[in-house]
Amino acid sequence: MASLLEGQARPIRLADIARAAGVSHGTASNVFSRPEIVRAEVRERVKAVAEQMGYAGPDPKGRLLRAGKVNAIGVATTEPLSYFFDDPFARVMMAGISEACDATGAGIALVSAANQEKLAWNIQSALVDGFILFCIEGGSRLVDLTRERKLPFVALELGFQDETVSAIGVDNVAGARLAARHLAELGHRRFAVLSLAFADNRTGFATPEIVRGALYTGTRDRLAGYFEELARFGVDTTKIPVYETENEEKSTRAGLEAIFARDEPPTAILAMSDRMALIAIDWLKARGLKVPQDVSIVGFDGVPDGALCSPALTTIAQPITEIGRRAARMILDHDGAVRRETMGVELIVRASTGPARKG
Amino acid sequence: MASLLEGQARPIRLADIARAAGVSHGTASNVFSRPEIVRAEVRERVKAVAEQMGYAGPDPKGRLLRAGKVNAIGVATTEPLSYFFDDPFARVMMAGISEACDATGAGIALVSAANQEKLAWNIQSALVDGFILFCIEGGSRLVDLTRERKLPFVALELGFQDETVSAIGVDNVAGARLAARHLAELGHRRFAVLSLAFADNRTGFATPEIVRGALYTGTRDRLAGYFEELARFGVDTTKIPVYETENEEKSTRAGLEAIFARDEPPTAILAMSDRMALIAIDWLKARGLKVPQDVSIVGFDGVPDGALCSPALTTIAQPITEIGRRAARMILDHDGAVRRETMGVELIVRASTGPARKG
DNA sequence: CATTTTTGTTGGATCGATTCAAATTTTCGC
DNA sequence: GCGAAAATTTGAATCGATCCAACAAAAATG
Known part of the structure; x- marks a missing residue:
C-alpha cells in the first residue's frame, strides 16, 4: 500500500525539506552545498528531516540549470556506439581522454546514433560542455552538426582544410x-x-x-x-x-x-x-x-x-593516448581560442617488413 | 572587436528570440519543439530571427529540467574510466549496452572516479535516468552509493545476497x-x-x-x-x-x-x-x-x-552481450519492479584443456 | 550598556526551457 | 455576413535547484 502511494507521489524536492524543517529554501540548499556556513544545530535538523523523508539529495537537473556547467565532455562519432569499445584506435584514444577526465573529475558522454537524424538530435541534446569529434567517415557532417551547437569542440585528425576548427592530429x-x-x-x-x-x-x-x-x-x-x-x-x-x-x-x-x-x-x-x-x-x-x-x-x-x-x-x-589527453584538456580548459596541434609520429620497425626479394 | 564582445555576451536564449521576433515564448518554443503546430509564416520568421541572432537551438539544460528525463543511462564502476576500454569483459558488456541504447536513442554516461569521495560525488551528480553497476571490487559500496540517488539501477553479477537489488547474472x-x-x-x-x-x-x-x-x-x-x-x-x-x-x-x-x-x-x-x-x-x-x-x-x-x-x-x-542488452533495457523501460535474472552459461572446449598426464 | 563586528538566515530573482488552459484569430458552412 | 468549429497564439505556472543582497541575531569591543 505504502509503496503504491510512494510510486505515484512525485519525488521530494529541496523545498519540501525546507518547509518540513521550518527553514527557508536558501538555508536548506546551503545544508547540502555549503554545510559549513549553516549552524550545526540547524544543519543536523534539516539533514534528519531529509533523511526521514527519503530525500535523494539535490537533484543534479536543477543544479545544472543554475550552474550552467555540466562538467562532462561528449565524444562523438558517426559510427555506432560500440565503435568506442571495439576499435583499437578508438580505445587507446579513449584511454587518453579518460585519463584527462579522471584527473579533473569530469564525466564522459558517448554520442552517436544509428542514423543521421538521430545523430543530429543526439548532438543537439547532449548534456556536455564540449565535444571531441572522431572524424572518420562523414567527419565533415559531424563538424557541421556540432558547430550548430555552438559549444567548444575539437576534431581529432586534422583532416580539414577548415582552419576555423580546433583540431589535433599528426x-x-x-x-x-x-x-x-x-x-x-x-x-x-x-x-x-x-x-x-x-x-x-x-x-x-x-x-x-x-x-x-x-x-x-x-x-x-x-x-x-x-x-x-x-x-x-x-x-x-x-x-x-x-x-x-x-x-x-x-x-x-x-x-x-x-x-x-x-x-x-x-x-x-x-x-x-x-x-x-x-x-x-x-x-x-x-x-x-x-x-x-x-x-x-x-x-x-x-x-x-x-x-x-x-x-x-x-x-x-x-x-594516440597523448592526443586523447590533449583533446580532453582543450575542452576542459577551453579559452575560446581555435587551436590546431600537430603531433610527431615515429617509425616502429617490427616483423612485417623485410628486404625486397631479389628480381 | 565583434568577436571580443560576442565572447563576453551571454548566450542567446529562447526568450531573446521570442522578443526579437515579436512572439510569445510559447510560440517560440513551439517553433523548435513542435514546428507543425505553428503557422508557416510565423515559423519561418522566428527561424530567420534565430538564425540571424546566432541562436544555438533550445538549450538541453533548460529542456531537461522541465522534461525530467535525461534519456541517458550511467554505467558506473569503482575502476578508473579506462577500465571500460581496456578490460575485455567490460568491452563486450558495453557492446551489449550500446546496442540497446543505440536502438532507443539513449546516451551513455561513463561514471567512475579516482577515489571514493569523487566517486560518491560523481554518482550523486551524474545526469542519467538510471545506472548499470559493474560490481567488481568494491561492488557493495557502489550499490550503497547508488541507492542514495534513488534512481533505478541494475547490478551486473548478482553477487549480492541483497534481494532488494535488481541484478543480472549467470x-x-x-x-x-x-x-x-x-x-x-x-x-x-x-x-x-x-x-x-x-x-x-x-x-x-x-x-x-x-x-x-x-x-x-x-x-x-x-x-x-x-x-x-x-x-x-x-x-x-x-x-x-x-x-x-x-x-x-x-x-x-x-x-x-x-x-x-x-x-x-x-x-x-x-x-x-x-x-x-x-x-x-x-x-x-x-x-x-x-x-x-x-x-x-x-x-x-x-x-x-x-x-x-x-x-x-x-x-x-x-x-555477456545479452546481459548488457538486458541490463540497459531494464533501465530504459524501468517499471519500478526489482528484477533478478539469471542467465545460462555454456562450456566452450578449446585447446587449453587435455587429458591428465598418467601417474 | 551602546556600538560595531561577526555569523546565520531569509526570500526574491534567476538559470532556460516546456506546458496547458484560456484567449484570439481564421476558416468554413450556409 | 453570421455563428460555430478549427487553428493559432498567448502568458502564467512549473521544473529544482543556487545565489545574493538585505536583514536579524549573537558576539565582541570600547
Whole structure:
C-alpha cells in the first residue's frame, strides 16, 4: 500500500525539506552545498528531516540549470556506439581522454546514433560542455552538426582544410615519408597503397582527380608523403595503385584482391591504418604469401594489436593516448581560442617488413 | 572587436528570440519543439530571427529540467574510466549496452572516479535516468552509493545476497560445475583454484572461514560449484588450494607462484575469470610448463581474447552481450519492479584443456 | 550598556526551457 | 455576413535547484 502511494507521489524536492524543517529554501540548499556556513544545530535538523523523508539529495537537473556547467565532455562519432569499445584506435584514444577526465573529475558522454537524424538530435541534446569529434567517415557532417551547437569542440585528425576548427592530429606527410623511406631502403620498388577515404562513401582505385579533390586532407597528405619519398628513390609513383577502402574488412579485402589481380603485384604495401594492415596480413597469409618474405607491410597508427599479431606489424606510431589527453584538456580548459596541434609520429620497425626479394 | 564582445555576451536564449521576433515564448518554443503546430509564416520568421541572432537551438539544460528525463543511462564502476576500454569483459558488456541504447536513442554516461569521495560525488551528480553497476571490487559500496540517488539501477553479477537489488547474472554454480566436470572427465584429480575475491581488499589462500563469510556470493557459488562436482568424482576438495586474487596480473602471478610452490602441484587449474586464465597460460609457458600437456586450464567468462590466444582457452562462456542488452533495457523501460535474472552459461572446449598426464 | 563586528538566515530573482488552459484569430458552412 | 468549429497564439505556472543582497541575531569591543 505504502509503496503504491510512494510510486505515484512525485519525488521530494529541496523545498519540501525546507518547509518540513521550518527553514527557508536558501538555508536548506546551503545544508547540502555549503554545510559549513549553516549552524550545526540547524544543519543536523534539516539533514534528519531529509533523511526521514527519503530525500535523494539535490537533484543534479536543477543544479545544472543554475550552474550552467555540466562538467562532462561528449565524444562523438558517426559510427555506432560500440565503435568506442571495439576499435583499437578508438580505445587507446579513449584511454587518453579518460585519463584527462579522471584527473579533473569530469564525466564522459558517448554520442552517436544509428542514423543521421538521430545523430543530429543526439548532438543537439547532449548534456556536455564540449565535444571531441572522431572524424572518420562523414567527419565533415559531424563538424557541421556540432558547430550548430555552438559549444567548444575539437576534431581529432586534422583532416580539414577548415582552419576555423580546433583540431589535433599528426604530421601525416612526415609519417608517410618515414614509412615509404623504410621500405625503399629495404630495396622495395613495387608498391601498392591501401588508402583511407578521400571523400565520403567511395571505395576502389583512386584516380589523380579524386586525390586532387580530396575532402580529407589527412588522407591526401599521407599519400603525398608516400609519393614524395618514393620519388626520391626513383620510383615512378604514377604507376602505384592506390585503393580507397572504408577501413574495414570487406572493402580492404576487395582492395587486396584488386591489387593482386594486376600484373606485377607489389612487394610492399603501404597501409594508411593498422586496421587495414592487419587485415592485409591475414589476407596474404591465407593466400599463401609470406609476410615479410613475399610482401612487406607498413601500417599507420600504432595500435597495441599491431605488436601482438604475427608477424608483428611495422608501423608509424601516433601518440594516440597523448592526443586523447590533449583533446580532453582543450575542452576542459577551453579559452575560446581555435587551436590546431600537430603531433610527431615515429617509425616502429617490427616483423612485417623485410628486404625486397631479389628480381 | 565583434568577436571580443560576442565572447563576453551571454548566450542567446529562447526568450531573446521570442522578443526579437515579436512572439510569445510559447510560440517560440513551439517553433523548435513542435514546428507543425505553428503557422508557416510565423515559423519561418522566428527561424530567420534565430538564425540571424546566432541562436544555438533550445538549450538541453533548460529542456531537461522541465522534461525530467535525461534519456541517458550511467554505467558506473569503482575502476578508473579506462577500465571500460581496456578490460575485455567490460568491452563486450558495453557492446551489449550500446546496442540497446543505440536502438532507443539513449546516451551513455561513463561514471567512475579516482577515489571514493569523487566517486560518491560523481554518482550523486551524474545526469542519467538510471545506472548499470559493474560490481567488481568494491561492488557493495557502489550499490550503497547508488541507492542514495534513488534512481533505478541494475547490478551486473548478482553477487549480492541483497534481494532488494535488481541484478543480472549467470548461474555460477552450474557454470562452475561444467568446468569441473570437464576436467574431471579428462582424468584430472589434482586441482588448484584461481579465485575472485570473497570480500574486498584481500589476496592469498582462502580459508574455509573466509569462504563461509563471503561478501561476494558469486565467488562463493563458483567455488561451491567446483567443489560439488569434484566431490562427485571422489576428489578431496579440502586439499584444493584456493587463491584469492584481484583479477589482475600481479596478484594472479603471486597466486600461481604460491600454488606451484606447494607439494603436488596441480595438473588442472580452475580460474574464475578468463583474465586470470590468460595470465596463467602466460605464466606457465614462461615457466616451461606446457598447456594442456602439463597443466590444463579452464577459464570463466568467455571473452573474445580467449579464442585468439595460444593455446585457445577452454572456458565457461557467459552471454555477456545479452546481459548488457538486458541490463540497459531494464533501465530504459524501468517499471519500478526489482528484477533478478539469471542467465545460462555454456562450456566452450578449446585447446587449453587435455587429458591428465598418467601417474 | 551602546556600538560595531561577526555569523546565520531569509526570500526574491534567476538559470532556460516546456506546458496547458484560456484567449484570439481564421476558416468554413450556409 | 453570421455563428460555430478549427487553428493559432498567448502568458502564467512549473521544473529544482543556487545565489545574493538585505536583514536579524549573537558576539565582541570600547
